[in-house]
Amino acid sequence: MRLERSLEIFVPASVVAGVFLLAAELSSLAQLVRASSFMALSGGSLILVGAAAGILNYAIIRRQSRELALQANKSLTTGKSTYLAAPENSLGPLVLALNDGFTAAEQTVASALTQVKELQIQLKVATGQRRQAQAIIYSINDAVMVTDSFDEMLLANDAAARALGFDLHAIDRKPLDEVVHGTAIVQMIRDVRASKNASEKRVVEHRMRRDGKDSIFKLTLSCITEANGEPAGVVSVFHDMTRENEISRMKNEFVSSVSHELRTPLASIRAYIEMLIDGEAQDEKTRNEFYDIIQNEANRLGRLIDNILNISRIESGLVEIKKQPLSLMVIIKEAIDVIIPQAKSKNIRIEEQLEPAFYQVTGDRDMLYQSVMNLLSNAVKYTRENGTVTVRTTVDEENQQVSVRVIDTGVGIPAKDIPFVFDKFYRVEANKNVAKGTGLGLSLVKNMIETVHKGRMFVESEVGRGSCFGFTLQLTP
Amino acid sequence: MDRKKILVADDESHILNVVSLKLRNAGFDVITARDGAEALKLAGEQTPDLIITDYHMPNLSGLELAQRLRASGQNIPTLMLSARGYHLTEDELKASGIDQMIAKPFSPRQLLSAVSEMLGVAA
Numbered sequence: 001m002r003l004e005r006s007l008e009i010f011v012p013a014s015v016v017a018g019v020f021l022l023a024a025e026l027s028s029l030a031q032l033v034r035a036s037s038f039m040a041l042s043g044g045s046l047i048l049v050g051a052a053a054g055i056l057n058y059a060i061i062r063r064q065s066r067e068l069a070l071q072a073n074k075s076l077t078t079g080k081s082t083y084l085a086a087p088e089n090s091l092g093p094l095v096l097a098l099n100d101g102f103t104a105a106e107q108t109v110a111s112a113l114t115q116v117k118e119l120q121i122q123l124k125v126a127t128g129q130r131r132q133a134q135a136i137i138y139s140i141n142d143a144v145m146v147t148d149s150f151d152e153m154l155l156a157n158d159a160a161a162r163a164l165g166f167d168l169h170a171i172d173r174k175p176l177d178e179v180v181h182g183t184a185i186v187q188m189i190r191d192v193r194a195s196k197n198a199s200e201k202r203v204v205e206h207r208m209r210r211d212g213k214d215s216i217f218k219l220t221l222s223c224i225t226e227a228n229g230e231p232a233g234v235v236s237v238f239h240d241m242t243r244e245n246e247i248s249r250m251k252n253e254f255v256s257s258v259s260h261e262l263r264t265p266l267a268s269i270r271a272y273i274e275m276l277i278d279g280e281a282q283d284e285k286t287r288n289e290f291y292d293i294i295q296n297e298a299n300r301l302g303r304l305i306d307n308i309l310n311i312s313r314i315e316s317g318l319v320e321i322k323k324q325p326l327s328l329m330v331i332i333k334e335a336i337d338v339i340i341p342q343a344k345s346k347n348i349r350i351e352e353q354l355e356p357a358f359y360q361v362t363g364d365r366d367m368l369y370q371s372v373m374n375l376l377s378n379a380v381k382y383t384r385e386n387g388t389v390t391v392r393t394t395v396d397e398e399n400q401q402v403s404v405r406v407i408d409t410g411v412g413i414p415a416k417d418i419p420f421v422f423d424k425f426y427r428v429e430a431n432k433n434v435a436k437g438t439g440l441g442l443s444l445v446k447n448m449i450e451t452v453h454k455g456r457m458f459v460e461s462e463v464g465r466g467s468c469f470g471f472t473l474q475l476t477p
Numbered sequence: 478m479d480r481k482k483i484l485v486a487d488d489e490s491h492i493l494n495v496v497s498l499k500l501r502n503a504g505f506d507v508i509t510a511r512d513g514a515e516a517l518k519l520a521g522e523q524t525p526d527l528i529i530t531d532y533h534m535p536n537l538s539g540l541e542l543a544q545r546l547r548a549s550g551q552n553i554p555t556l557m558l559s560a561r562g563y564h565l566t567e568d569e570l571k572a573s574g575i576d577q578m579i580a581k582p583f584s585p586r587q588l589l590s591a592v593s594e595m596l597g598v599a600a
């Protein structure tokens with residue numbers, strides 16, 4: 001008797017139950033029953049067969065559904081599409097429907113995964129860009145702050161934290177007025193943001209007290225807007241102008257100073273020439289005196305101009321340095337010869353205590369001459385009448401060094417000024433009336449000795465007793 | 478006619494030399510001082526007809542010198558030489574005893590001219 005078309009099992013009427021490997025439809029159970037009821041007449045064994053067939057059917061379906069479930073699960077989790085084999089029984093349409101469902105689900109998942117990947121890429125790019133922006137901002141010396149449209153802190157750099165006194169790590173999304181305590185600044189940022197104008201930029205000078213010092217900042221505020229014109233935030237840049245203003249002021253002072261310095265010898269020259277012209281020098285001796293004075297003043301003027309030019313050129317790196325072995329002692333003697341007239345006019349004695357000339361240093365002749373000259377000139381300038389200026393050299397054989405000392409019995413330098421004497425334009429307040437100067441001489445010497453010749457400058461001084469300025473250089477091996 | 482006596486006070490040798498020579502050649506007697514204190518002393522001792530003084534000097538400034546002389550009743554015409562930018566008004570100067578001021582750098586001719594005028598003599 002044939003039960004289904006898929007499989008045929010021959011059931012001997014005498015066997016109660018065998019193992020049915022049948023894909024049976026549940027409806028066939030009814031058929032079975034019908035069939036079996038037809039066969040009931042044939043014997044009770046057929047009813048049993050029918051029942052057994054039903055139970056087996058159920059078991060088969062149960063097993064199949066389990067298998068399908070496993071397969072489906074595998075497909076879904078591995079993402080590999082597996083087309084489930086649709087059995088020919090009642091599970092068939094279900095499986096077909098499931099297959100369609102799976103296919104749709106797979107497509108959705110695939111598309112979702114693609115979107116996720118895209119978003120990840122975008123996020124990476126955005127993060128990368130943000131990092132780059134941060135790196136740029138952090139590396140800027142000026143204080144930079146970015147606030148959003150709610151006046152909350154978005155970004156700030158180290159310089160801003162230092163300038164405005166907040167903790168860089170504690171500001172994210174904090175309200176501006178909690179982080180920055182200067183109401184003027186907060187108000188300005190608010191105003192710029194409220195202006196909603198992308199091209200709104202304000203540049204203001206802003207004074208702040210920081211570390212007990214007054215600083216002047218140039219504050220530039222720019223409003224950033226989004227594509228739709230709404231304000232996205234404000235970028236504030238604080239540029240510390242204090243130093244610039246200071247340098248500017250020093251330059252102006254310098255120019256004034258220099259002009260005055262140059263006029264003084266010039267005035268002398270003119271006065272003496274006028275005297276000569278008017279015949280005021282009525283004898284040879286007086287005339288010669290005048291000639292000498294005019295010449296000395298002209299030389300002084302020349303030296304001054306050289307000094308000024310030198311400083312500018314050395315600072316801008318334009319000077320050609322020619323180093324060669326030479327004797328410091330010879331240079332010193334030359335410088336002394338030049339300073340003698342000036343010393344004599346104040347009745348100042350120049351004393352030489354020089355080591356033998358064979359000790360040599362490797363250096364630029366002009367620079368070393370200039371250095372010695374400046375120290376000598378200072379010594380004479382700041383020593384009153386009847387004083388003494390001593391030039392001493394000492395050789396340290398062990399360390400292969402030579403030291404030059406210019407010692408005067410002059411006015412001396414107050415202790416508080418000593419750390420600054422080598423600064424450009426620095427003039428000792430207490431001695432401003434003793435002699436005129438540009439404040440450049442020592443700075444030039446320090447530059448030449450330490451930077452160019454790798455030597456060392458030193459100074460000792462006592463007010464009322466005098467000063468000792470000197471430098472040490474390596475001997476030529 | 479007596480030669481007029483002029484006291485010149487300045488701490489710069491060049492100025493002292495130039496001014497003295499110019500004035501002596503012009504027929505004046507010249508006495509010199511290197512600082513305000515010395516000038517005050519000489520003014521008292523020698524009663525000059527005119528004082529020429531620098532402003533910046535050790536011990537006593539030119540201004541203080543003039544003030545002291547006025548205070549002590551010595552009304553000597555005083556001319557002050559000044560370095561850059563001196564900020565008293567003419568009235569304030571006159572009140573301090575400075576009759577005229579010449580800015581440095583000055584020419585010797587200019588000085589002689591001023592002196593002659595102040596003393597009422599031909600230059």
